[in-house]
Amino acid sequence: MLVNEKKFKSILILGAGAWGTTLAKLARVNGNQVTVWSRHGSQHLGDLINNVDMVLSAVSMKGVREVASLVKSFPVSPHTIFVTATKGLDPETTCTPSQIWQTEFPNHSIVVLSGPNLSQEIAQELPAATVVASKNNMAAQVVQQVFSSGRFRVYTNPDPVGVELGGTLKNVMAIAAGICDGLNLGTNAKAALVTRGLAEIIRIGAIFGAKTETFYGLSGLGDLLATCNSPLSRNYQVGYQLARGKTLAEILANLPGTAEGVNTCYVLMHLSLEQSIPMPITQQVYRLLESLITPQQALEELMLRGMKSEYHE
Ligand SMILES: NC(=O)c1ccc[n+]([C@@H]2O[C@H](COP(=O)([O-])OP(=O)(O)OC[C@H]3O[C@@H](n4cnc5c(N)ncnc54)[C@H](O)[C@@H]3O)[C@@H](O)[C@H]2O)c1
Numbered sequence: 155m156l157v158n159e160k161k162f163k164s165i166l167i168l169g170a171g172a173w174g175t176t177l178a179k180l181a182r183v184n185g186n187q188v189t190v191w192s193r194h195g196s197q198h199l200g201d202l203i204n205n206v207d208m209v210l211s212a213v214s215m216k217g218v219r220e221v222a223s224l225v226k227s228f229p230v231s232p233h234t235i236f237v238t239a240t241k242g243l244d245p246e247t248t249c250t251p252s253q254i255w256q257t258e259f260p261n262h263s264i265v266v267l268s269g270p271n272l273s274q275e276i277a278q279e280l281p282a283a284t285v286v287a288s289k290n291n292m293a294a295q296v297v298q299q300v301f302s303s304g305r306f307r308v309y310t311n312p313d314p315v316g317v318e319l320g321g322t323l324k325n326v327m328a329i330a331a332g333i334c335d336g337l338n339l340g341t342n343a344k345a346a347l348v349t350r351g352l353a354e355i356i357r358i359g360a361i362f363g364a365k366t367e368t369f370y371g372l373s374g375l376g377d378l379l380a381t382c383n384s385p386l387s388r389n390y391q392v393g394y395q396l397a398r399g400k401t402l403a404e405i406l407a408n409l410p411g412t413a414e415g416v417n418t419c420y421v422l423m424h425l426s427l428e429q430s431i432p433m434p435i436t437q438q439v440y441r442l443l444e445s446l447i448t449p450q451q452a453l454e455e456l457m458l459r460g461m462k463s464e465y466h467e
C-alpha cells in the first residue's frame with residue numbers, strides 16, 4: 155500500500171438487489187464505509203457520489219446504460235474506481251457492462267467483479283472465491299483488498315472482458331443445464347452439455363477479444379459449474395421449470411430477481427446470425443424460450459447434429 159493511501163475505502167453500491175446487498179455486506183465486514191443506492195430509495199445519487207473511492211454497479215443489465223448516464227450527470231472524483239458486477243449484454247449494442255462504463259468514464263479505471271458467486275450462499279457466510287479484472291492492475295488490487303476475507307477469496311486478472319463474458323455466457327448454459335435436469339437426462343448428458351457449453355462460450359468470447367485461458371478460470375469454468383449445478387441459480391430455474399412444462403411468462407413472474415440468461419440468449423442469437431458464428435446450444439435455448447420447439451425436440455436437434463471432430467463447433 156502507498157504511503158498516505160487509506161486502508162478503508164468509501165464505496166457507493168448502485169442497486170439494492172440480491173447481489174448489491176450481499177457485496178455491501180462483504181465490504182462492510184472489512185471495515186469499509188459502504189452506502190447502497192437504489193432507484194426506489196429516498197437518497198439523491200448526486201449527494202452520495204461526491205468523492206467516493208469506489209462506485210460498484212450491481213444493477214441488472216436492463217438498467218446499466220440508464221444508471222451509467224445518470225452517474226455521469228454528477229461530478230465524480232478523477233480517482234474514483236468503477237466496479238461492475240452485472241452479468242449481461244446490452245441488447246442494442248451487444249456491449250458488455252464494463253464497455254458501457256468505460257465509454258461513459260474513459261479516464262477512470264474500470265474493474266469487473268465476477269465468479270462462482272451465488273449470492274444466497276455468500277449471504278449465509280459460506281466460503282466462495284471471485285475474480286476482479288482490470289486493464290489497471292493497481293485498481294484491481296484495491297478492489298481485491300476491499301472484498302477479500304476469510305470467507306471470500308479474491309483473485310486479480312488482466313482480462314476484464316473475458317472475466318465478464320464468463321459470467322454472462324454461462325447464464326445461457328445454466329438455462330440449458332436446468333432443462334437437462336428437468337428432463338432427468340442423467341450425469342453423462344449434463345457433463346457433455348457443460349463441456350460443449352464451455353467450447354461454445356470460448357468461441358463467442360473470441361469475437362469480443364477475450365483470452366481463451368480466462369474461460370478455464372473461476373469466472374469461466376468455475377461459474378459455469380456453480381450455476382449449472384445449483385437450484386439456487388435463477389437461470390437454472392428457468393430451464394428446469396421450462397422442462398417441467400411451465401411457460402416462460404409464468405416462470406419469470408415468480409422468479410426471485412433477474413435471470414439475465416434470457417436477454418443474453420436473445421442478444422447472442424442476433425450476434426450468431428450477424429457474424430455467422432455457430433452457437434448450437436444457445437440456438438436451442440432460444441427456440442425453447444420462444445416456444446418454437448419442445449425440450450425433447452431441442453435434445454434431439456443437439457444429439458443429431460452433423461458428425462464432427464471435437465475441435466470443431
Ligand atoms: N444474485 C446473484 O447471485 C448474483 C451473483 C453475481 C452476479 N449477479 C448479477 O448481478 C446483477 C444483479 O443481480 P441481482 O441478483 O442483484 O438482481 P436483482 O433483480 O435482485 O436486483 C437488480 C437491481 O437492479 C436494479 N435496477 C434494475 N433496473 C434499474 C434501473 N433502470 N435503474 C436503477 N436500478 C435498476 C433493481 O432496482 C435492483 O436493485 C445481474 O446482472 C446478475 O447476473 C447476481
Ligand SMILES: O=P(O)(O)OC[C@H](O)CO
Pocket residue numbers: 241269270271272273321325328377380381386387388389390412413414
Ligand atoms: O442466479 P443466477 O443464475 O443469476 O446466478 C447467480 C450468479 O451469477 C452465480 O455466479
